Amino acid sequence: MKRHFLRTLAALALGALCTGARAQAKLDKVTIAGWGGPISEITNLLVEPDKGFFRAQGIDMVFMPGTGGGDAVRNLLSGQADVAFTDPGSLYAALDKGEKLRVIYDIYPQNIFNVVALKSSGITKPADLKGKKIGVYSLSSGTLTNLQLLLNQAGLSEKDVTIVVTGLLNFAPLMQGQVDAAAATDTGLLVARARGVGEVNVMEVRNSLNVSSDIFVVREETYQQKKDVLRRFLAAYRDSAQWMIAQPQEAAALAVKRAINGQNEAVNLEVIKLRNASSVSPLTQKNGLGAIDVDMLQKGAEAWKKIGLIQRELKMKDVVSQDLLPRK
Structure with a gap:
């Protein structure tokens, strides 16, 4: 009787441990709304099955293709995605319509x-x-x-x-x-x-104006409610970007099987080198990848208004948040 009780107790303890392990292994899903398809210049995202940068941070990263930065923002606003991989112009257009958004990472601080x-x-x-x-x-x-x-x-x-x-x-x-x-x-x-x-x-x-090419944008409610998840997401993205900068040849080889336009490894390498170059700036060299030049985004907003693409005067300091960026 005593032996049976001990076996039952041990089984319950083991079950509790397994349940705890499964809970611990559960990943937080983050869907990225892209401006385009799974092409070689975003190889650092496409190699998640091979490298596991996001899994290492407890993130189940899903990439959603799009047909332009505006499409990425629409997918974000509709709730189909958590993060938009979009251009500043599409951000300005959404803000001009009164949407509540936050910029949390500068993907490509150089205009491409x-x-x-x-x-x-x-x-x-x-x-x-x-x-x-x-x-x-x-x-x-x-x-x-x-x-x-x-x-x-x-x-x-x-x-x-x-x-x-x-x-x-x-x-x-x-x-x-x-x-x-x-x-x-x-x-x-x-x-x-x-x-x-x-x-x-x-x-x-x-x-004419070296405003950033692409940024990560989230809804205000996502920024307020999921800061821990977003911090881990950005840490994973930075790790993936740093890997592609450090290992462009490996990235080019993996793009052959992961990118829809990656059949030519030599071309992949040149594309990846260009994208690596656009990921860095004097500001990122000082503060780390993803650092946001608020003044340049402000100049962009003013230029967009001058052109007549937006009507409102936007204050970018009110929508840019750098508190989620990983440390250099």
Whole structure:
């Protein structure tokens, strides 16, 4: 009888331990609404099954593809995602409508957008774009808002050009003569050159205003209610970004199996190097990856208002929070 009692007690204790272990192993799900698909430039996210950066922080990370930064914000606001991987222009547009959002991490503090034309077109500067057809990824993409910024610096507006939605592979229409110029990113241009776009003239948006390309944005209620989860999420993301900076060759090899456009390892490596370069700035070198330049985001908001893309005066210091960032 006594022996049976001890066995029962031991079984109960073991069951309690197993239940506790399962509870401890439970991961907090965080869904990222992306601006695009699972492409090589975000290899640090795609390698989660291989590297487990997020699992190590107790996070079950899910990536939700999108068709532009505006799409990422919409997926965030609808509750389908917890974090938006989006551009400042899409953030400004949402804030302009009265949405309550927080910026918690600067993914790419360097502006990566450009407008590209074939040398044979004679288009060498933004002013030459007047009356031309220009391809953009989508109407909710950072390619459009950054094109508008570039046009404004030349005294032009969207009304002075014809916008053509061409998708992510928008250099094909440029090469085929369907558009006169293509609004793209540095990695998009790299892939186009690898595919034979030929000699081109490149107009860099950062020469006008070096506002960040992409940031992590959350709803205000998420920021207030899930700070511990978000801290662990950002720690995991920074770990993944630091890994890709330190091990670009390994990242390029893994992108072959993880990225939908990653078939060419050599091209992957060049894309990853570009994205690594856009992840750092003098501020991040001082304060660590993800550090947010509030003043530059403010200049961006003022530029967007000047262009007429937003109507309200935004105070970015009220929506930027750096308290969740991991220590350097």
